[in-house]
Amino acid sequence: MLKITDFEGTWQISRVITDRLAGQTGQLDGVATFTRTDGNTLAYVEEGTLQLADGPKLQATRPYRWHFGDDVVAMTFADGSAFHSFVPEGYVEGTEHDCGDDTYAVRYDFIPWPRWRAVWVVSGPRKDYTSVTEFTR
Secondary structure, eight states: OOOHHHHOEEEEEEEEEEETTTTEEEEEEEEEEEEEEETTEEEEEEEEEEEETTSOEEEEEEEEEEEEOSSOEEEEETTSOEEEEEOSSSEEEOOOEEETTEEEEEEEEOTTTTSEEEEEEEESSSOEEEEEEEEEO
16 A cells, blocks of 8 residues: 655646537646645645647646545545545545535556556536546656
């Protein structure tokens, strides 16, 4: 099982977003930085350049908190509200997150460590997209 020290530091990220509702694809390239804030918590901040279809390139940033327990990571939004949790090993599903009528479902692939991937499938009346993020050192 991966530990907090395995994630600390800076990762290159490359994300492909396939938006079925809008009929377009987007790309985000940047970095994700994990910084320890206490004994079992990492502050996660991703920063990058996002381009949706042929639109302009935009600067994007998103913060989260990763709280490491004995065998699970509980991920929260920066304000501390719950997002989802997962076991940091192998090829594993995280818990789903409901946002209004839309549902966020994630699967992590840690098998090719130190490369890893997060695949989000978001569905509902307002959203229908898949987001695949590759993390590399």
